[in-house]
Amino acid sequence: MRAVIVLALLGMLAVSPAASAPAAPPKPHRIVSLNPCLDSVLVRIADPEQIAAISHYSHDPRATSIIPLAQALRFPITSGTAEEVIAKQADLVIAGPHVALPTIHALQKLGIPLIQMGVPQSVADSRKEISRLAAAIGQSTRGKRLNAAIDAALDRAEPHDQALVPALIWQGGGMVPGAGTLADELLRRTGFANMSSAYGLQQWDVLPIEHLLARPPRVLLSVGAEGQRDRMLSHPVMRDLSKHIAIRAYSPRLLHCGGPTIIDAVDRLSQIRRSLKAKTR
Template sequence: MRRLLALAALPLLSAAPPHLPRIVSINPCIDAVLMQVADPEQIAGISHYSQDPRATSIPLAQARRFRATSGTAEEVVALAPDMVITGPHVEPATIAALQRMHIKLVQYRVPDTVADSEAQVRDIARIAGHPARGEDLADRIAAAATPVRGARVPALIWQSGGLVPGGGTLPDDLLTRAGFRNMSATYGLKKWDVLPLEYLIATPPRVLLSVGAAEIGEDRLTSHPAVRALGQRIRIAPYPARLMNCGGPTIIAAMARLRQVRKGMGA
């Protein structure tokens, strides 16, 4: 009789839902993906950057529903997660502590292309136990990043201090897909490089996407008399810093902004 009861219980046991991991993210870009592919109760902690208005890639009201950490070993271990997900840079002390506690650590590099980001989204959703959600988010990213046809407008993304994303970066891929030609190569810049103001004035882009201008109205570049003297030769368009920080769902908002600027340039 006991054997019959045990056999009868097998279908019930096999139908039990799998254990979904409790996850701590110590990277704001990972936070943004988890918000869309994991159950809220799975997210044991997020990066403190996601609760900073200057750095977050998710709505503050949403971010403040979760515990935030600065990524120290003590904070992370105290949350007793099944796994920690982060970017490429982690403090050695945190790695050592997680190893001692047998907590799985998963690291992702910064995506260089939309395709890289789609692959990361799918993988994060898979290890969170919701692969279908990852497929859905990746499909929405791909749709938002469909390349624009037509002539490419010379453009440059300028961050405060003159830092410019060049070829082989996600912002470069987004510019191309939105109908722009990244002028970084024209100045001989590397993957991420600083552009002297004199070079920009000598050979200005048609569009300057100013990251500083999006938050404070203008920065050292956009307020410089020599740049103002360029007049109609250059259009300065604000570009929010939060659109520079991450791939994942941020790509959807970034492409919407880039398409808006490109549409304003006409044919």
């Protein structure tokens, strides 16, 4: 008799609403992004009508992570204040590490759903960010497709030979990305050896021009304003150095963001490496 009762209870649980799979959270329809790097992810995986606003940086040709710019211009922007977010009637806010704390606190007090993400330091970090954002906006399948596109670009950019070309990414003022950065991983995966560690630099550090001249890389990737050369390259000693090493332009928009930007970055790095190989033939 006891066995019959247990079986009956199990049967009731099987059809009970409480025992069914938890319902998926409602898909947000008024997403506001305050994260300029994740703007490019959002416009790739969200329905256009889900996006209420993106970061004002994404309308700036010098700072946008969205290519082509015309795609970014389709959406309204905010400068990152809580007042603007409220005015947009946001039901989800995507924030980055540089959003002002008073804005974050105001949104939390108002109970507006908030996703805070940092700066990805690896491809794996970026992949997790995409998956997390895609799940939050009800677009997991599109998130998987974007991650697959990034993986395909990395496979495509992988060099056929194993020799690593000594290289350095050099920004205005001598700032250099080192080990533990996304830029370092992308260099390695496209056939370059980041010389940052050879100079004894930290994750992000400044390399004086004297050290660069004493031990130059084979390739110097110059990060200047979009469409302009780094002003440090106009220094007489740098003009002389350019006769002995390859100096190539590297867009600043390729340096800090993950997501679709990884595709553009590895395509550019792969193009540079192929040009070096063709030149040596």
